[in-house]
Amino acid sequence: MNDDWNTRTRMVHAGIRRSGYGEVSESIFLTQGFVYDTAEQAAARFESLGPDEFIYARYGNPTVAMFEERIASLEGTEDAFATASGMAAVNGALTSMLKAGDHVVSSRALFGSCLYILEEILTRYGVEVTFVDGTDLGAWEAAVRPGTKAVFLETVSNPTLEVIDLQGVARIAHGVGAKVIVDNVFATPVFSKALEMGADVVVYSATKHIDGQGRALGGVILGTREFIRKTVEPYLKHTGGAMSPFTAWIMLKGMETIDLRVRAQAEGAQKLAEELSGHPALGKVIFPGLDAHPQRALVEAQMEGPGTVLAMEIPGGQEAAFRFLNALQLITISNNLGDAKSIITHPATTTHQRLSEEQRSVLGITPGLVRLSVGLEDPRDLLADITRALEGLRRQDVA
Numbered sequence: 001m002n003d004d005w006n007t008r009t010r011m012v013h014a015g016i017r018r019s020g021y022g023e024v025s026e027s028i029f030l031t032q033g034f035v036y037d038t039a040e041q042a043a044a045r046f047e048s049l050g051p052d053e054f055i056y057a058r059y060g061n062p063t064v065a066m067f068e069e070r071i072a073s074l075e076g077t078e079d080a081f082a083t084a085s086g087m088a089a090v091n092g093a094l095t096s097m098l099k100a101g102d103h104v105v106s107s108r109a110l111f112g113s114c115l116y117i118l119e120e121i122l123t124r125y126g127v128e129v130t131f132v133d134g135t136d137l138g139a140w141e142a143a144v145r146p147g148t149k150a151v152f153l154e155t156v157s158n159p160t161l162e163v164i165d166l167q168g169v170a171r172i173a174h175g176v177g178a179k180v181i182v183d184n185v186f187a188t189p190v191f192s193k194a195l196e197m198g199a200d201v202v203v204y205s206a207t208k209h210i211d212g213q214g215r216a217l218g219g220v221i222l223g224t225r226e227f228i229r230k231t232v233e234p235y236l237k238h239t240g241g242a243m244s245p246f247t248a249w250i251m252l253k254g255m256e257t258i259d260l261r262v263r264a265q266a267e268g269a270q271k272l273a274e275e276l277s278g279h280p281a282l283g284k285v286i287f288p289g290l291d292a293h294p295q296r297a298l299v300e301a302q303m304e305g306p307g308t309v310l311a312m313e314i315p316g317g318q319e320a321a322f323r324f325l326n327a328l329q330l331i332t333i334s335n336n337l338g339d340a341k342s343i344i345t346h347p348a349t350t351t352h353q354r355l356s357e358e359q360r361s362v363l364g365i366t367p368g369l370v371r372l373s374v375g376l377e378d379p380r381d382l383l384a385d386i387t388r389a390l391e392g393l394r395r396q397d398v399a
């Protein structure tokens with residue numbers, strides 16, 4: 001591996017570990033254990049692990065290590081730990097570093113399961129959590145205190161695509177010695193500048209853009225070697241959140257094309273957002289790449305691209321939103337994102353159903369809001385599908 005190589009080159013070659021057969025494509029080391037030449041070698045390995053040595057797949061595996069090295073190379077961190085799912089990564093990053101009596105400040109606009117960990121699980125073990133409106137720097141400032149160990153946020157919120165000033169939050173957090181942990185799915189690994197903006201730990205659900213083809217669940221925690229090996233690894237290797245070698249292979253191959261895929265999907269999303277803005281059958285269109293996005297300057301400063309997800313308001317509430325979804329012929333109704341296939345979701349009745357109506361309204365999740373994850377199809381076909389479904393709504397409303 002050459003550190004001077006550019007991103008796309010590194011995404012094809014970083015982390016490769018070849019076996020004695022000299023295979024071109026990365027091998028799936030589908031083994032839970034590793035043999036030792038002698039009893040002395042086993043004893044030595046249990047005492048301290050060399051850089052390319054393994055003892056048990058819950059602790060590490062060559063295919064998993066290849067994926068970890070490749071994604072760390074993309075994010076620009078020293079190290080990474082791969083996990084069984086995005087939620088195992090979020091839980092691992094938080095739980096491994098917190099103890100009873102610690103304080104955490106978190107943005108309120110979170111993926112449902114992240115909210116559950118912070119609100120229901122950590123608090124059960126004596127961690128105090130304060131929720132703030134993530135876009136209000138004054139609220140972060142007021143919430144942190146000397147005992148604050150971590151702040152947690154999604155830089156781009158789901159599904160309303162509000163952007164949090166990461167640099168501002170990091171300055172406030174670091175002022176009291178707290179670590180900044182970012183769940184970065186919506187920013188995508190390709191467009192992320194989280195480290196540069198002050199994040200200490202970056203977490204991804206690999207289920208999204210990293211796989212990008214809807215096949216496997218996975219996650220990853222990225223940070224300094226010290227944090228990953230001294231804090232995260234001891235927690236995860238003993239509690240069993242490891243990524244399977246087969247999943248790691250899927251994710252590793254996903255990394256070869258992630259730059260091409262995410263850029264093409266973002267380009268498609270940009271085209272759709274521009275074409276659909278102002279459509280007479282549509283309320284507002286929200287996309288970080290639009291000039292009309294309320295935090296356009298922040299988007300430009302802290303993301304290298306606008307992401308692959310947009311949100312749209314269908315006038316007429318849930319009934320009209322459902323009619324619109326049901327009228328689509330190409331775009332599928334599902335709840336994943338970052339996939340090669342374009343996927344549409346009605347957040348109020350699916351991903352954010354658990355929230356109260358009041359909580360949804362605070363987060364801007366209205367009954368007419370739909371979330372569209374733009375895939376790799378030709379944007380012209382996607383646009384035709386959407387406009388045809390919107391025309392159907394209009395005709396029914398007139399009739």
Ligand SMILES: *Cc1c(COP(=O)(O)O)cnc(C)c1O
Nearest residue numbers: 085086087111183185205207218
């Ligand atoms: C999907 C997602 C997760 C959870 O990831 P899984 O792989 O489904 O466990 C966490 N955070 C965000 C922002 C997500 O989009």
